Amino acid sequence: MALLAAEELSVGYGDEPVCAPVTVSVEPGTAVALVGPNGAGKSTVLQTMVGLLPPLAGTVRFAGGPVDERDAGFRRAVAGVLDDDAFFPSLTGAEHLLLTARAHGVTGAEQVVDAELAAFGLTDRAGALPSALSSGQRRRLALAGALVRPADLLVLDEPERRLDTAMRRALADRLAALVDAGGAVLFASHDPTFVGTLADRVLVVGEDECPVVAPEDAVAALQEG
Numbered sequence: 251m252a253l254l255a256a257e258e259l260s261v262g263y264g265d266e267p268v269c270a271p272v273t274v275s276v277e278p279g280t281a282v283a284l285v286g287p288n289g290a291g292k293s294t295v296l297q298t299m300v301g302l303l304p305p306l307a308g309t310v311r312f313a314g315g316p317v318d319e320r321d322a323g324f325r326r327a328v329a330g331v332l333d334d335d336a337f338f339p340s341l342t343g344a345e346h347l348l349l350t351a352r353a354h355g356v357t358g359a360e361q362v363v364d365a366e367l368a369a370f371g372l373t374d375r376a377g378a379l380p381s382a383l384s385s386g387q388r389r390r391l392a393l394a395g396a397l398v399r400p401a402d403l404l405v406l407d408e409p410e411r412r413l414d415t416a417m418r419r420a421l422a423d424r425l426a427a428l429v430d431a432g433g434a435v436l437f438a439s440h441d442p443t444f445v446g447t448l449a450d451r452v453l454v455v456g457e458d459e460c461p462v463v464a465p466e467d468a469v470a471a472l473q474e475g
């Protein structure tokens with residue numbers, strides 16, 4: 251069964267939809283990418299699919315029921331990085347990760363946090379406040395926050411954004427391993443390497459109908475333009 255499924259989903263901030271209706275689903279053990287030019291509506295689709303924006307029309311279902319981002323079961327099952335800088339200004343990077351790990355009942359939270367800091371190259375900056383990190387380091391911290399806790403589904407808006415090439419590759423490989431182990435990822439991306447490494451299916455978000463295409467076709471289109 252699909253973990254998250256949108257059917258004829260129309261999204262937008264006013265009365266006018268920002269793109270054609272979207273039909274897409276994410277099953278355990280799969281990664282689905284959303285591609286399309288700037289402003290096409292990828293972030294709006296993601297935000298609507300996790301219940302942060304109301305749909306203009308159509309449905310989104312999570313594990314067969316309606317999506318409710320305030321529901322405890324949904325929050326336990328779904329980890330997302332949709333905002334760029336959703337941090338507490340007075341908590342260090344390590345404190346953010348520890349808070350998240352403990353809130354989600356992670357066993358051995360300190361060790362898990364240390365491992366995440368190391369994986370994201372943040373060990374030396376663990377005690378820094380978010381305001382003292384570079385924008386790429388803040389991005390790493392946000393991603394570490396999604397991976398420091400268990401989740402059935404990761405929803406990521408341009409996970410490659412502001413990461414250097416080595417970190418992009420490492421993250422794409424890590425997410426691909428999570429998917430191989432039965433996890434699920436829904437992500438928006440402009441990065442052909444990321445889409446090519448990770449995606450099983452690709453939804454092309456745009457003004458006309460939004461087709462689901464094979465990753466190799468999407469990668470070719472991303473490389474061209």
Ligand SMILES: Nc1ncnc2c1ncn2[C@@H]1O[C@H](COP(=O)(O)OP(=O)(O)OP(=O)(O)O)[C@@H](O)[C@H]1O
Nearest residue numbers: 263268286287288289290291292293294295438455
């Ligand atoms: N908070 C908002 N209020 C009103 N309109 C918005 C808001 N956020 C985005 N939009 C508009 O909605 C449309 C879709 O934006 P969205 O951010 O979903 O595109 P995107 O495909 O994710 O783009 P990008 O690749 O640049 O991140 C754009 O025309 C954008 O200007």
